[in-house]
Amino acid sequence: MSNKDQDKPVIFRGSVRNRRLFLKRSVLSAMATALGTPIVQAAKLPAGYTPLAFTIKSNPMDGKDAAMIVRNDRPWNVEAPPHLLDEEVTTFPNIFIRNNGIIPRNIDANTWTLTIGGESVEAEKTYSLADLKQKFQSHTYQLTLECGGNGRAGYYPPASGNQWEEGAVYCAEWTGVRLRDVLQDVGLKDDAVYIGYYGKDKHLSGDPNKVVISRGVPMEKAQQDETLIAWAMNGEDIPLEHGYPLRLVCGGWPASASGKWVHRIDVRNQVHDGPKMGGNSYRVPKYTVAPGEEVPEEDFKIIESMPVKSLITYPKSGAMFDKSRKLTVRGHAWAGERSVNKVEVSTDFGATWQNCALRKATNRLAWQRWSTELEFPMTGYYEVWAKATDDQGVAQPMVIPGWNPKGYLNNACHRIAVKVT
Numbered sequence: 434m435s436n437k438d439q440d441k442p443v444i445f446r447g448s449v450r451n452r453r454l455f456l457k458r459s460v461l462s463a464m465a466t467a468l469g470t471p472i473v474q475a476a477k478l479p480a481g482y483t484p485l486a487f488t489i490k491s492n493p494m495d496g497k498d499a500a501m502i503v504r505n506d507r508p509w510n511v512e513a514p515p516h517l518l519d520e521e522v523t524t525f526p527n528i529f530i531r532n533n534g535i536i537p538r539n540i541d542a543n544t545w546t547l548t549i550g551g552e553s554v555e556a557e558k559t560y561s562l563a564d565l566k567q568k569f570q571s572h573t574y575q576l577t578l579e580c581g582g583n584g585r586a587g588y589y590p591p592a593s594g595n596q597w598e599e600g601a602v603y604c605a606e607w608t609g610v611r612l613r614d615v616l617q618d619v620g621l622k623d624d625a626v627y628i629g630y631y632g633k634d635k636h637l638s639g640d641p642n643k644v645v646i647s648r649g650v651p652m653e654k655a656q657q658d659e660t661l662i663a664w665a666m667n668g669e670d671i672p673l674e675h676g677y678p679l680r681l682v683c684g685g686w687p688a689s690a691s692g693k694w695v696h697r698i699d700v701r702n703q704v705h706d707g708p709k710m711g712g713n714s715y716r717v718p719k720y721t722v723a724p725g726e727e728v729p730e731e732d733f734k735i736i737e738s739m740p741v742k743s744l745i746t747y748p749k750s751g752a753m754f755d756k757s758r759k760l761t762v763r764g765h766a767w768a769g770e771r772s773v774n775k776v777e778v779s780t781d782f783g784a785t786w787q788n789c790a791l792r793k794a795t796n797r798l799a800w801q802r803w804s805t806e807l808e809f810p811m812t813g814y815y816e817v818w819a820k821a822t823d824d825q826g827v828a829q830p831m832v833i834p835g836w837n838p839k840g841y842l843n844n845a846c847h848r849i850a851v852k853v854t
């Protein structure tokens with residue numbers, strides 16, 4: 434937030450795009466007129482809640498949101514509208530792209546190498562792709578990667594950064610070797626606590642010596658079965674945008690821990706301190722803060738496992754359908770290192786909830802498919818809200834969770850609008 438905004442009342446800060454309408458009961462009939470159909474569960478509308486059809490950003494009723502959404506073109510950042518994430522395993526090009534720098538070009542996989550170094554290895558070791566494929570057993574897992582800032586657009590006052598709505602998440606199938614097996618081959622010292630990756634992308638400044646981003650995970654996460662050094666996504670070469678020819682993949686954690694175009698991994702005797710490990714990058718306050726509050730740097734902690742969340746991927750928000758039909762609703766749910774125990778949907782603004790069928794994950798850290806059928810008592814405007822609960826009983830909040838300076842970890846319920854005719 435800029436300084437000149439500090440003294441304005443909270444609801445007037447920020448851009449017009451993010452300003453919400455605040456609803457009085459008396460405007461409901463005007464809304465129904467505008468929609469051309471009644472808001473059937475209007476009596477259940479929480480006070481101050483603005484139906485999706487009347488929020489200013491991405492009006493679902495205008496049918497204009499069919500393609501991938503570009504959030505920034507330098508660096509290139511693109512997200513998927515939720516209905517493009519309906520596949521069980523997400524495929525290119527329906528995958529969000531998040532870059533902090535410039536995508537490297539002219540990559541030759543035949544000469545690509547991965548060096549494992551750092552102060553906590555016995556001796557540095559370098560592998561070609563062929564070495565990795567021959568020396569170690571390969572493994573394939575579906576792994577959910579969600580940007581720590583997914584949902585940032587929902588925070589108020591707005592947090593700087595890509596204004597992701599719902600679509601900075603995917604679950605693809607990755608093939609590679611376990612980082613654990615490679616680390617074992619290199620030989621670790623007893624004081625190893627963290628790993629840090631280095632990619633071949635270029636810094637926006639053009640300075641070839643400047644590292645764009647170098648993040649990592651603690652040894653425990655680095656040595657999980659599912660933590661891969663991958664060369665294939667969905668059975669093919671990794672698309673260039675997603676890290677060709679080699680990528681670190683740490684499912685269930687902020688996707689920033691999964692280094693693209695990886696050519697070096699350091700084993701550290703301290704928490705890795707590469708660019709975007711400190712300050713307020715991918716870190717949140719250790720305690721609840723008031724919206725807009727300044728937080729001292731020492732009070733931040735690194736984001737690890739991502740919170741429970743779900744998406745409605747069918748139908749598309751804004752769908753119209755005939756009252757004589759039952760409406761199939763489906764999507765995915767995930768919970769970082771945890772699994773999801775329950776997904777429920779509501780068609781009356783959260784007053785009552787209906788249980789959905791929920792599949793087990795194909796493997797740990799993969800998202801889970803859920804579906805249900807809905808019947809609507811009368812024609813009109815409805816919203817479908819979805820809410821997942823993890824295996825520790827933690828559920829998604831219906832409203833925006835705790836504000837934090839960089840707008841991370843918004844796992845509020847996903848909502849779509851539907852019109853029954």
Ligand SMILES: Nc1nc2c(c(=O)[nH]1)N[C@H]1C(S)=C(S)[C@@H](COP(=O)(O)O)O[C@H]1N2
Nearest residue numbers: 529530531532533580632675688689692693
């Ligand atoms: N080398 C490199 N790796 C990176 C990034 C980057 O900018 N450079 N961005 C990270 C972030 S913040 C995210 S959310 C994911 C995005 O992965 P995707 O582009 O495959 O969706 O990559 C991570 N790995």
Ligand SMILES: [Mo]
Nearest residue numbers: 531580581689
């Ligand atoms: Mo990210």
